[in-house]
Each structure stands twice: as structure tokens, then as C-alpha cells.
Amino acid sequence: MKIERIDVYAVRGPRREAVRSGTTGATPVTASEFGVIRLVTADGCEGLGEISITYPRIGFTLCHAARRLIVPRLLGQDATRLPELLALIDTILAGELSAPYLRAAFEIALLDWTGRQHGVPVWRLLGGKARERVPLAWGIYQNPPDEMARAAEEGLAAGFHAIKLKVGRALADDVAAVRAVAAAIGPGIPLRLDANQAWTSVPAASHAMRALAAEARVAWFEQPLARTNLQGMRLLRQQAIAPVMADESLQTLHDAYEVARAEAADVFNVYICEAGGIQAAAQIFAFAAALGIPCILGSQAEMGIGTAAAAHLGVAVPNLTEAWETFGPLRYVKELVRPATRIEHGYLHPAGGPGLGVTLDEDVLAEWTVGE
Numbered sequence: 001m002k003i004e005r006i007d008v009y010a011v012r013g014p015r016r017e018a019v020r021s022g023t024t025g026a027t028p029v030t031a032s033e034f035g036v037i038r039l040v041t042a043d044g045c046e047g048l049g050e051i052s053i054t055y056p057r058i059g060f061t062l063c064h065a066a067r068r069l070i071v072p073r074l075l076g077q078d079a080t081r082l083p084e085l086l087a088l089i090d091t092i093l094a095g096e097l098s099a100p101y102l103r104a105a106f107e108i109a110l111l112d113w114t115g116r117q118h119g120v121p122v123w124r125l126l127g128g129k130a131r132e133r134v135p136l137a138w139g140i141y142q143n144p145p146d147e148m149a150r151a152a153e154e155g156l157a158a159g160f161h162a163i164k165l166k167v168g169r170a171l172a173d174d175v176a177a178v179r180a181v182a183a184a185i186g187p188g189i190p191l192r193l194d195a196n197q198a199w200t201s202v203p204a205a206s207h208a209m210r211a212l213a214a215e216a217r218v219a220w221f222e223q224p225l226a227r228t229n230l231q232g233m234r235l236l237r238q239q240a241i242a243p244v245m246a247d248e249s250l251q252t253l254h255d256a257y258e259v260a261r262a263e264a265a266d267v268f269n270v271y272i273c274e275a276g277g278i279q280a281a282a283q284i285f286a287f288a289a290a291l292g293i294p295c296i297l298g299s300q301a302e303m304g305i306g307t308a309a310a311a312h313l314g315v316a317v318p319n320l321t322e323a324w325e326t327f328g329p330l331r332y333v334k335e336l337v338r339p340a341t342r343i344e345h346g347y348l349h350p351a352g353g354p355g356l357g358v359t360l361d362e363d364v365l366a367e368w369t370v371g372e
């Protein structure tokens with residue numbers, strides 16, 4: 001079945017709230033600059049994919065690469081030969097660091113297409129359902145402590161199963177935020193504290209982690225050190241302050257192997273877009289299962305297509321032990337897909353119907369599409 005057309009839309013999706021990353025000093029992000037892939041075969045069957053990347057802000061650059069490097073090579077190819085097409089994309093991108101984001105967008109589109117071709121949802125292509133819905137955590141932004149405490153309370157009231165916040169600012173600010181949030185939500189809910197590589201040495205990280213762990217029950221410290229500092233992460237684990245999660249250190253299956261080999265993490269944070277697709281993320285989950293390491297699926301604030309992919313993986317993956325962070329569509333002022341992403345009482349549900357089960361809202365697509 002020949003691929004006849006592939007449209008790549010550069011989209012700018014306005015956020016409900018500006019995102020301040022405490023660690024990069026970058027200007028607040030008020031919109032996500034992502035890409036949407038629409039792949040159509042000769043019989044008119046479509047598949048949708050999403051280029052999702054928040055940091056660095058290269059979503060539009062990846063749209064250019066998709067149009068100029070990948071689309072011309074995929075046109076006329078047989079859409080049923082998914083492994084060959086992914087190998088071709090890998091060859092074209094030749095190990096470029098951002099390659100998995102593009103690979104993932106096309107893989108999602110091709111799996112959506114495959115599901116639609118056969119009239120089955122993507123979760124069936126992944127082996128079937130292990131559960132009906134995916135428990136979610138809620139992420140709160142860096143704001144004054146009382147606002148963060150209120151946001152955490154609202155998250156729990158909405159049914160979310162865990163609370164995540166960013167740390168890595170001045171320690172006094174982090175302590176005040178964690179203290180306020182912990183007091184607001186009580187001891188029953190452990191906090192996920194994400195440092196985004198902020199601490200510059202093992203002693204600095206250790207000092208901050210001890211101070212924060214004294215304020216709250218900590219589920220884990222996420223990426224306390226630079227992504228390449230696996231030895232430092234191992235040393236922090238040995239101090240047993242709280243579990244250590246690898247995020248930036250771990251994108252692909254090969255990274256998962258390196259993190260595991262270095263004994264650098266107690267928990268993995270996996271992303272479909274960073275792994276290189278739904279199947280690649282599932283492979284990391286399988287690898288982690290073999291090692292007895294818990295994993296979650298994290299969020300790049302994916303829009304409706306990327307989150308639909310997460311929902312299908314989430315109901316199919318055998319080892320889901322901790323709430324995922326795939327609440328991306330709630331970050332935007334509008335939904336890009338129909339039906340709207342179903343997040344209820346802290347659970348993400350896959351849409352019914354074949355493939356991912358979602359179609360583009362053409363009005364929102366037109367509104368968000370920019371000439372990049």
C-alpha cells in the first residue's frame with residue numbers, strides 16, 4: 001500500500017500557563033512549537049503523528065528536516081513495511097541526537113495508519129490490554145510557594161495520583177516550595193522532585209537532596225546531576241537519601257542499557273518521542289522489567305496525538321507500577337484532536353475506534369499552523 005502524501009504542519013500551541021524553567025534561565029515558554037504529520041496512502045487511509053519536543057525548542061527545525069529529508073524518501077514506499085521504513089529513517093538521520101523525535105513522529109503515524117487499515121486500536125497492535133486506563137500524576141509549575149501548594153491541592157482534588165514539581169533553584173526557594181506543597185497535601189502522597197540536571201556536583205546534590213527530603217516524603221529525585229554524570233548518580237543512590245530517577249540521561253534503549261550498567265538509577269523516565277516511537281518505548285519498558293526497575297512515561301507536554309500514543313501504550317504495557325505524567329493536552333488552551341483527550345479523575349483513557357482513535361480538529365490545526 002503506497003504512501004501517496006505526507007503533510008508536515010509546524011504548529012504553535014498556546015499554553016494555559018507560561019513555563020519557567022528554573023534551571024536554564026530561558027525566557028518563559030508560552031507556546032509549544034511542535035509538528036503534526038499526516039500520512040495518506042493510495043486508498044485514502046490516513047495516519048497521524050506528532051513531533052513533540054519542549055527543550056531544546058527545535059520543533060520547527062525538526063519539521064524542516066521531516067519535509068526535506070524524510071518525506072521525499074517515504075513517498076511511494078509501502079506503508080505496511082514499518083520496520084524497513086524505520087530503518088530507512090534511521091539511515092537518513094544517521095545517529096543525529098534529535099533523530100528519535102522524528103522517528104517517533106513517523107512511527108506513531110504508521111502505527112495509527114496500520115490500526116485504521118485493520119480496523120483495530122493501536123493497543124491491540126501492541127499485544128492487547130493489560131488495563132483499561134492509565135493512572136496519572138500532576139505536575140505543578142514553579143511559582144510562589146502558596147500558589148504551588150494550591151496547585152498541588154487542586155491536582156489531588158482532581159484525582160491525580162502523585163504530585164511532581166521542579167527543584168534546582170536556590171535551595172531556600174526549593175525548601176520553601178517543598179515545605180508548602182508537603183504541608184498542603186499531607187504525608188500520604190510522596191512528592192516527585194525533578195532537578196533537571198541542576199546540581200553541579202555530588203556533594204551539592206547530596207546537600208540539597210537531604211534538605212528537601214527532610215521536608216517531605218520524596219518518591220524520587222529526578223535527574224539530580226548532568227545527564228552524562230552516571231557515576232555521580234550512582235554515588236547519590238548509594239547515599240540512600242531517596243530513589244534516583246534517570247530522565248535526561250535516558251532517551252533510547254541504548255541509554256537505558258548504559259544507565260543500568262552504571263547502576264545510575266532506581267527508576268526510569270521514558271518518553272515515546274525520545275525513545276524513537278511507541279515500540280521503542282515499549283522495548284525500554286521490557287528491558288526495565290527484566291531488571292526489576294520501575295519506569296514511567298514522562299511528558300514533553302505532548303498534544304492530542306502524542307498523548308493518544310501514550311494512552312495506547314499505557315493500557316498495553318505489562319509493567320505499569322507508578323502513575324505516568326502524560327497529561328500534556330491539559331497544558332493547552334485548546335485541543336488539537338477529536339475526540340478531546342479523555343483524562344478523568346486522574347486517569348488517561350485511550351479513545352475508542354481504530355488506530356489512535358483521534359482525528360485532527362481542522363479548525364484548531366489551521367489556527368495553530370504557522371508558516372515555518
Ligand SMILES: [Mg+2]
Nearest residue numbers: 194196222247
Ligand atoms: Mg524531567
